[in-house]
Amino acid sequence: MRDPVLEIRGLRVDYGLGDAAVHAVRDVDLTLHRGEVLGLAGESGSGKSTLAYGLTRLLPPPGVVSGGEVIYHPVDGPPVDVLSLSPAQLRAFRWAEASIVFQGAMNSLNPVHKVSTQLLDVIRAHEPRSTAAGRLARARELLKLVGISADRLHSYPHQLSGGMRQRVMIAMALALEPQVVIMDEPTTALDVVMQRQILGQLAELRERLGFAVLFITHDLSLLVEFSDRIAIMYGGRIVEEAPAAELYRRALHPYTDGLLHSFPALRGPRRELTGIPGSPPDLRAMPTGCAFHPRCPRAFTPCDAELPPLGPPGDDDPRRAVACWLHSATAPAPR
Amino acid sequence: MRFLLQRVAFYLFTAWAAITLNFFIPRLVPGDPVQSLISRNQGRISADAIESLRVLFGLDENENVWEQYLDYWRQLIHGDLGLSFTFFPAPVSTVIGDSLPWTVGLVGITTIISFLLGTALGVGAGWRRGSWVDGLLPATTFLSSIPYFWLGLVAIALFAGPGSFFPSSGGYEPGLVPAFDQYFIPSAIQHSILPAATILVSSMSGWILSMRNMMVTVSSEDYITVAHAKGLSERRVALSYAARNALLPNVSGFALSLGFIVGGTLLVEIVFSYPGLGYQLFQAVGAKDYPLMQGIFLIITISVLVANLLADVAYLLLDPRTRKS
Numbered sequence: 262m263r264d265p266v267l268e269i270r271g272l273r274v275d276y277g278l279g280d281a282a283v284h285a286v287r288d289v290d291l292t293l294h295r296g297e298v299l300g301l302a303g304e305s306g307s308g309k310s311t312l313a314y315g316l317t318r319l320l321p322p323p324g325v326v327s328g329g330e331v332i333y334h335p336v337d338g339p340p341v342d343v344l345s346l347s348p349a350q351l352r353a354f355r356w357a358e359a360s361i362v363f364q365g366a367m368n369s370l371n372p373v374h375k376v377s378t379q380l381l382d383v384i385r386a387h388e389p390r391s392t393a394a395g396r397l398a399r400a401r402e403l404l405k406l407v408g409i410s411a412d413r414l415h416s417y418p419h420q421l422s423g424g425m426r427q428r429v430m431i432a433m434a435l436a437l438e439p440q441v442v443i444m445d446e447p448t449t450a451l452d453v454v455m456q457r458q459i460l461g462q463l464a465e466l467r468e469r470l471g472f473a474v475l476f477i478t479h480d481l482s483l484l485v486e487f488s489d490r491i492a493i494m495y496g497g498r499i500v501e502e503a504p505a506a507e508l509y510r511r512a513l514h515p516y517t518d519g520l521l522h523s524f525p526a527l528r529g530p531r532r533e534l535t536g537i538p539g540s541p542p543d544l545r546a547m548p549t550g551c552a553f554h555p556r557c558p559r560a561f562t563p564c565d566a567e568l569p570p571l572g573p574p575g576d577d578d579p580r581r582a583v584a585c586w587l588h589s590a591t592a593p594a595p596r
Numbered sequence: 597m598r599f600l601l602q603r604v605a606f607y608l609f610t611a612w613a614a615i616t617l618n619f620f621i622p623r624l625v626p627g628d629p630v631q632s633l634i635s636r637n638q639g640r641i642s643a644d645a646i647e648s649l650r651v652l653f654g655l656d657e658n659e660n661v662w663e664q665y666l667d668y669w670r671q672l673i674h675g676d677l678g679l680s681f682t683f684f685p686a687p688v689s690t691v692i693g694d695s696l697p698w699t700v701g702l703v704g705i706t707t708i709i710s711f712l713l714g715t716a717l718g719v720g721a722g723w724r725r726g727s728w729v730d731g732l733l734p735a736t737t738f739l740s741s742i743p744y745f746w747l748g749l750v751a752i753a754l755f756a757g758p759g760s761f762f763p764s765s766g767g768y769e770p771g772l773v774p775a776f777d778q779y780f781i782p783s784a785i786q787h788s789i790l791p792a793a794t795i796l797v798s799s800m801s802g803w804i805l806s807m808r809n810m811m812v813t814v815s816s817e818d819y820i821t822v823a824h825a826k827g828l829s830e831r832r833v834a835l836s837y838a839a840r841n842a843l844l845p846n847v848s849g850f851a852l853s854l855g856f857i858v859g860g861t862l863l864v865e866i867v868f869s870y871p872g873l874g875y876q877l878f879q880a881v882g883a884k885d886y887p888l889m890q891g892i893f894l895i896i897t898i899s900v901l902v903a904n905l906l907a908d909v910a911y912l913l914l915d916p917r918t919r920k921s
Contacts (some may be wrong), residue, residue: 352828370819373841382828385828386828
């Protein structure tokens with residue numbers, strides 16, 4: 262379980278070049294282990310989607326990866342840096358090793374091609390020696406995997422419901438049995454019932470196929486339930502990282518705490534919803550020191566001057582990391 | 597299928613309306629064709645002849661408008677469009693039949709080439725923004741903003757003239773008999789190069805521009821990102837995902853432009869004295885040749901309607917979302 266499959270080291274993503282560049286992702290270190298579900302949460306503009314696009318090199322211009330590396334560990338063979346792959350190597354890496362389920366379920370399928378065309382072409386592109394009959398059999402199997410009857414293969418995307426389309430996308434993401442599946446808000450456009458169904462199915466599939474998931478969402482309550490570990494992003498940086506249960510039980514960073522108190526719990530004692538005052542930081546004019554300090558109820562002296570490093574908290578739990586002076590072993594204690 | 601039948605019914609209705617208008621308009625114009633024929637012949641026509649001319653042109657004063665209208669339809673169904681004045685006594689259908697192949701040959705072929713070439717360049721320009729094709733855009737836009745008859749005049753002034761390879765007028769060498777043989781065909785091609793190039797240069801940039809812009813729009817769609825993420829080859833993403841979707845508006849534009857082949861390039865034919873339908877229409881207007889005008893208008897109307905129907909069918913074939921299951 263502790264075997265890494267994808268290591269992000271010091272990843273920086275900018276929009277634009279030179280002085281005018283907006284730093285959307287700043288020095289992010291994140292490790293995805295084989296077979297785990299790593300949740301990545303944060304409000305809009307925190308850089309979580311940009312991170313996903315950056316590590317797969319799918320950033321639309323003017324986005325550029327300005328630093329860092331993304332190390333992928335194949336099942337057999339030496340680790341490779343995704344950011345330095347040649348175009349042909351990158352094409353081979355994509356989908357076969359790391360596939361993505363995108364935000365817009367509605368627009369992820371090409372409206373003029375049948376589902377079959379879009380499922381088969383990816384298999385053909387990566388496995389040119391497969392037979393047409395073999396590919397078709399695989400496509401049928403994939404649809405069955407996500408609970409869609411195989412005769413839907415010949416439907417056009419507009420003939421499917423939103424939930425079905427997203428399930429087709431999940432089936433497509435699993436087509437080449439990748440080690441990593443990146444999910445960028447896969448259920449945002451769906452109603453809660455469908456959301457639950459799909460996530461349940463996903464958890465089941467992961468048990469069976471053993472891929473690792475990087476699950477990006479703004480819905481922390483979802484992650485608490487479905488992921489093994491959670492990383493919280495704020496202003497382009499990871500501010501806290503911990504096992505899901507630990508994070509839910511005892512959030513260390515005031516931002517995480519704020520997020521957890523902005524949705525009601527279904528069980529347990531009634532607690533007050535607080536939310537987080539203020540609005541997300543302007544990426545063009547980030548606050549000095551800790552980016553969260555203007556909104557932080559517990560800010561104190563070093564917060565507005567010095568950036569807290571992401572490290573183990575003061576009580577030294579090795580599974581956790583937090584970037585906050587409140588919990589830093591090296592920082593002065595709050596007055 | 598139901599949708600298609602609805603469209604066909606709609607176009608049949610439109611055709612009926614157009615034909616009916618075509619019947620009434622010449623009757624609403626002050627002065628009638630017989631009158632103009634009489635004045636042209638300076639009173640050398642006897643009263644009997646005038647009467648028979650009226651009957652011939654369907655302007656029999658002894659018939660009311662309704663009967664004339666029915667007669668008009670009867671004639672139409674038999675392919676009888678009346679007699680031309682200018683080519684008297686040749687029937688209009690023969691005159692049109694002689695000039696239609698020239699127009700369809702010249703403008704039809706150039707429209708198709710222009711569409712194919714322009715769309716291909718547009719795909720390239722839109723897919724690789726900032727490449728050399730993008731640099732070409734201002735030039736082609738400039739050329740397309742020039743009216744093509746003027747471009748034709750410039751082409752004649754520059755390239756045609758005594759001793760030049762390019763003839764300045766006509767559809768073939770005078771003295772040749774139109775036939776599919778080794779004398780006539782090369783001559784016809786030689787005569788068509790200059791007008792064809794004129795039309796091509798001025799019409800192509802429209803296709804380039806619209807295709808490029810659609811490519812740019814489609815390129816930012818989610819399914820293009822997905823196609824990239826799937827690791828498909830650049831070629832497959834560009835053609836099967838981006839261009840395939842970007843093509844839709846261009847194809848319907850193309851089908852519509854087919855409708856304007858017949859009547860759309862009148863001025864080029866006039867400039868090059870090309871023996872096509874447009875030139876014929878020009879002459880008919882000059883000679884107040886109502887039956888010929890009426891006939892040509894009818895052909896133009898019908899071809900526009902057929903092109904519209906083609907556009908509908910093309911869209912139905914290319915975009916599954918328009919098909920109702």
